[in-house]
Each structure stands twice: as C-alpha cells, then as structure tokens.
Amino acid sequence: MSTATTSAPVTAPSAGAPAPARPRRRLLDRLLKVYVWLILAWLFLPIVVMIIFGFNDTKSKSNVTWQGFTFKWWGMLDQDPKLIEAVVNSLEIAVLATVITTVIGTLMGLAMGRYRFRGLGAVNLVLFAAIASPELVMGSSLLSLFVSAGVQPGFVTVVIAHVLFSLSFVAITVRARVVGLDPSIEEAARDLGASTWVTFWRVTFPMILPGVISGALLAFALSIDDFVITQFTSGALQTFPLWIWGATRIGVPPQVNILGTLIFAVGVVIAVVNTVTARRRT
Amino acid sequence: MKRFAPYLLILPGGLWLAIFLVVPMVFMASVSTQEGDVVNGFVQTFNLSIYGDVLSQYGTQFLRSAGYGLVATVVSIVLAYPMAYWIAFRGGSRKSTYLLLVLLPFFVSFVLRTVSWKFLLADNGLLLSPLKSLGLVPADFHVLQTTVAVIGGLVYNYLPFMILPIYVALERVDPRVVEAAQDLYAARRQAFTKVVLPLSLPGVFAGVLMTFVPMTADYVNAEILGGPANTMIGNIIQSRFLVNNDYPSAAALSFALMAAMLIGIFAYARALGTENVLEAAAR
Numbered sequence: 001m002s003t004a005t006t007s008a009p010v011t012a013p014s015a016g017a018p019a020p021a022r023p024r025r026r027l028l029d030r031l032l033k034v035y036v037w038l039i040l041a042w043l044f045l046p047i048v049v050m051i052i053f054g055f056n057d058t059k060s061k062s063n064v065t066w067q068g069f070t071f072k073w074w075g076m077l078d079q080d081p082k083l084i085e086a087v088v089n090s091l092e093i094a095v096l097a098t099v100i101t102t103v104i105g106t107l108m109g110l111a112m113g114r115y116r117f118r119g120l121g122a123v124n125l126v127l128f129a130a131i132a133s134p135e136l137v138m139g140s141s142l143l144s145l146f147v148s149a150g151v152q153p154g155f156v157t158v159v160i161a162h163v164l165f166s167l168s169f170v171a172i173t174v175r176a177r178v179v180g181l182d183p184s185i186e187e188a189a190r191d192l193g194a195s196t197w198v199t200f201w202r203v204t205f206p207m208i209l210p211g212v213i214s215g216a217l218l219a220f221a222l223s224i225d226d227f228v229i230t231q232f233t234s235g236a237l238q239t240f241p242l243w244i245w246g247a248t249r250i251g252v253p254p255q256v257n258i259l260g261t262l263i264f265a266v267g268v269v270i271a272v273v274n275t276v277t278a279r280r281r282t
Numbered sequence: 283m284k285r286f287a288p289y290l291l292i293l294p295g296g297l298w299l300a301i302f303l304v305v306p307m308v309f310m311a312s313v314s315t316q317e318g319d320v321v322n323g324f325v326q327t328f329n330l331s332i333y334g335d336v337l338s339q340y341g342t343q344f345l346r347s348a349g350y351g352l353v354a355t356v357v358s359i360v361l362a363y364p365m366a367y368w369i370a371f372r373g374g375s376r377k378s379t380y381l382l383l384v385l386l387p388f389f390v391s392f393v394l395r396t397v398s399w400k401f402l403l404a405d406n407g408l409l410l411s412p413l414k415s416l417g418l419v420p421a422d423f424h425v426l427q428t429t430v431a432v433i434g435g436l437v438y439n440y441l442p443f444m445i446l447p448i449y450v451a452l453e454r455v456d457p458r459v460v461e462a463a464q465d466l467y468a469a470r471r472q473a474f475t476k477v478v479l480p481l482s483l484p485g486v487f488a489g490v491l492m493t494f495v496p497m498t499a500d501y502v503n504a505e506i507l508g509g510p511a512n513t514m515i516g517n518i519i520q521s522r523f524l525v526n527n528d529y530p531s532a533a534a535l536s537f538a539l540m541a542a543m544l545i546g547i548f549a550y551a552r553a554l555g556t557e558n559v560l561e562a563a564a565r
Contacts, residue, residue: 032368046398104294111291134499140536141306267389
C-alpha cells in the first residue's frame with residue numbers, strides 16, 4: 001500500500017520554490033500546513049492516550065483516570081492467559097492468511113497483468129465486489145454458508161475469511177507491478193537461453209517482488225486488525241480485537257494498552273523500513 | 283499449454299473467491315427464507331414475507347444508517363480534500379512521510395482506537411473533565427451516546443480511506459496544466475475550480491465508495507460510542523445473528539443491505555468505470 005503511493009515520482013514544485021508568491025497565498029499555504037498537522041494530531045490522539053495509559057498505576061478494573069506512572073504492567077503481561085492466547089491466535093491467523101493470500105494473489109496478479117483472456121472482465125468484477133462489499137455482509141454470508149454446511153466456525157474459518165478479504169488487494173498490487181514491467185527484459189533472458197522457469201525466478205520474480213512485499217504487508221495488517229468478519233466466523237475462538245470488544249463493558253486492563261503499543265511499534269518499524277528501502281530503490 | 287496459462291494462474295484465487303464470496307451469498311438468500319429456531323433446526327419454507335416484516339420492523343435503523351453514512355462521508359470529503367491537496371502540491375520531498383503518517387494509525391486495532399475515544403470522551407474523561415471544572419461546559423454535558431459521537435467515530439476511523447484516493451488523483455495532475463491555465467489568464471481560483479478540481483473528482487468518487495459503504499454497514503462505533511438511540515442496521519444484524527441466533531431475519535436484513543448497496547455501487551461504478559475505481563482502491 002505504502003510503496004505503491006510513495007514511490008510515485010515527485011512532480012509538483014516544492015514548497016520552497018523561488019516563485020514570487022503573493023503574501024496572501026503564502027498565508028493560505030501556512031494555514032493549510034497547520035490544518036494538516038491538526039488532522040494528524042487528531043488521528044494520533046487516541047493512540048497517544050493508549051500508549052500513556054499502559055503506564056497508568058490504576059487500582060480498579062477500569063483504566064480511565066490517571067493515577068501515577070508505573071512500569072508494573074509490563075511485568076504482568078502474562079497475567080491473563082486468555083488475553084495472551086487471543087494475541088497468539090491473532091498472530092498465527094495473520095501469518096497463515098498472509099502466506100496463502102500472497103501466493104494465490106500473486107498468481108492472480110500475474111495472470112491479470114500479463115494476459116488478455118476470456119473471463120478477465122468477470123475476474124475484475126469479482127475482485128471489485130470483494131473490495132466493495134461491506135465486511136458485515138461478507139461475514140454474515142460466510143456464517144450462513146458455515147451454518148448451512150454444518151461447519152463449526154473456528155481457526156480454519158477465520159483464516160478462510162481473512163484470505164478472502166485481502167486477496168483482491170494483493171492481486172491488484174501485483175498486477176500494477178506486472179503491467180509496469182518492460183517485456184523486452186524477459187525476451188532478452190529467453191534470447192540468452194534461459195528457460196521459462198529460470199526466466200520467471202531470476203528475472204520476472206525479482207522485478208515484481210516489491211509489489212509482492214507490499215501486498216503481503218497489507219494482507220498482514222488487514223488480518224491482524226480485522227474485527228467484523230472475524231466476529232462472524234470465529235465461533236468460540238478469541239483474537240486480540242475480539243478480546244478487547246468483550247472487555248469494553250467491564251473495563252480494558254492496561255495490558256491491552258501495552259500489547260496494542262507493542263503491535264503498533266512493530267508496525268511502525270516495518271512501515272518505516274519499507275518506505276526507506278522503497279525510496280532507496282527509486 | 284500457453285493458452286491455458288492465465289486460467290491455471292487464476293484458478294486457486296478464482297476458486298477461493300467463487301466458493302467463499304459468491305456461493306455464501308446464495309446460502310444467505312436461502313437461510314433468509316427458512317423458518318425455525320437454533321434448537322430444533324431451520325427448515326426451508328421459501329418464506330419471502332420475512333423481507334417485508336424485517337424491513338418494516340427495522341426501517342428506522344436502515345434509514346438512520348444511510349443518514350449517518352451520508353453525513354460522515356460529506357464531512358470526510360470536507361476534511362480530507364484540503365489535506366490531500368496540501369500533501370500533493372506542497373508536500374515536496376516529504377510527501378511519502380506525510381502519507382506514512384496518515385496510514386500509521388492503522389497499526390493500532392480499529393476496536394482499540396474506538397475504545398480509546400470512549401475513554402477520551404467519557405463524561406469525566408480527559409477532554410470533558412477539565413472543561414467542566416473550568417465551567418466552560420455545563421456539568422451534565424456529554425458527548426458519548428450521542429449522534430455526534432457516532433458520526434465523529436465513523437469519520438475518524440475511515441478518514442484515511444478518503445485522503446488516499448484524493449491524494450492519488452491530485453498527485454497525477456500535471457503542474458504544467460495548471461501553469462497553462464494561469465498563462466491563459468485564469469485566476470488562481472479559476473485554475474482550481476476549472477482545472478484541478480475536475481481532474482481530482484475520480485479520487486473523490488473512489489473515496490466516497492471506500493468510506494460510505496463501510497460506514498453505513500458499521501456497528502462498532504454505534505456500539506462503543508453511541509447509545510440506544512443510535513442503533514444502526516449493522517448492530518441489528520450483528521445481534522440477530524450472533525446473540526439471538528435468529529438466522530433467517532438476520533440473513534434477510536443482511537441480504538437486503540447487500541442488494542441495496544450492490545445496486546448503488548454498480549450504478550456508481552458504471553457511471554465512472556470499474557477500472558478507475560479499482561485502481562484507486564488498490565492504493
């Protein structure tokens with residue numbers, strides 16, 4: 001997701017262009033910049049609160065008012081085995097769903113970017129429907145299927161659902177990369193005697209790899225954060241977002257804030273590394 | 283062999299989408315016309331009257347969801363456009379950093395962020411209690427359990443899906459086109475309304491699709507931030523399905539919601555071209 005947008009060439013003139021900007025315009029630009037930072041502050045406000053309240057020395061079950069700074073919750077992360085189990089479930093589901101989605105989504109993206117074939121329109125339509133349908137509808141129709149077929153919802157059904165909703169994103173990201181490839185490079189490899197198989201692994205695959213990686217990252221992020229479809233397809237299985245949902249009525253313990261902070265930190269590191277390497281490549 | 287290559291590549295993903303996206307819709311339609319209960323089992327009776335029943339029973343929630351979705355979408359466009367504009371035209375070399383900042387909140391679970399807002403907006407929470415002790419707002423003032431809280435939560439959670447497509451469309455606007463407009467004596471405002479704005483509309487349309495649909499079908503914000511007067515259709519479907527195990531009426535509501543949205547989406551996409559919307563959605 002991020003590489004697709006961030007690697008776009010810089011075409012607009014930079015802010016510090018020496019054009020004799022009129023003062024009114026410069027004022028407008030300044031105000032807009034302040035506005036952008038206000039919106040960013042708004043987007044980050046609940047996250048900052050989440051991080052800070054992981055250090056709150058709260059006595060009661062509800063972690064709402066500030067009662068002093070403490071590190072004690074970091075040592076009591078494993079206090080609730082159900083919570084740890086939910087986080088582990090979330091991670092296992094995300095890893096498995098990402099692997100499956102990346103493999104079959106990359107194959108789809110290759111086919112859609114490389115070939116014109118009968119049925120391409122139908123595939124496009126279904127991918128579009130998969131992105132456009134609300135999660136609520138996907139989740140409830142999957143549950144209808146599982147109930148009718150007598151399948152007990154659980155780990156497997158959640159993985160099936162997660163692959164379903166991230167598949168289109170991977171396929172479209174890879175397709176965009178495949179469409180941008182110069183076919184003469186592959187022709188050159190074949191002219192130099194490389195087989196189809198060798199050409200794919202040594203030439204084509206390395207070139208589409210950035211698309212595959214951003215697709216995989218997106219699939220992982222979508223999976224680990226998902227709530228709605230997971231709630232419909234999980235049965236008795238708990239994931240991290242489902243556990244939080246269940247805890248909102250009785251009060252969310254500080255351990256949730258800390259686990260949320262840790263997942264956020266890992267995500268930030270991956271995203272920053274991805275952006276920096278993407279910038280270096282171009 | 284070469285002729286079948288694209289089909290072989292499409293096959294695993296295509297089957298997945300067919301079995302788990304298309305087939306379940308058929309099953310949901312089938313479940314909606316069954317009668318019975320979870321203990322004694324459900325029997326297919328082709329009971330179509332259920333659609334009339336649930337729509338008249340939950341018409342209010344349907345309309346409320348559409349209204350909330352509409353208001354939240356309009357607010358999102360108004361908030362997102364200037365931001366996307368500034369990043370695309372004035373972001374300079376830091377564009378990718380700004381975009382990253384817009385996306386970073388997604389690394390905290392959607393539910394957790396909404397719960398965090400609940401703490402922030404609580405009657406004696408971090409935002410309201412200082413205002414109350416300063417006497418700036420009356421002591422019984424509250425934000426939670428109001429329409430404003432639910433719509434605010436919706437806008438908060440889906441705003442990046444509006445910013446990104448608008449940004450992508452603006453980023454593609456060639457600055458030379460704007461210069462040309464100015465060379466031809468267009469005032470700044472004219473250059474914007476006649477050149478930049480029309481070129482960015484596909485991004486706005488994609489953003490509307492990416493936000494209106496999930497906002498209207500959302501139940502997390504209404505559940506956590508709203509009160510009994512803010513129940514949306516998603517809350518009804520969720521509780522009918524998962525709490526009451528009343529599968530037929532839940533399936534009927536969900537199917538009706540899907541039908542309404544699909545008709546809307548495809549009319550919308552047809553007017554604009556699926557390809558464009560897909561491309562914008564992927565970014």
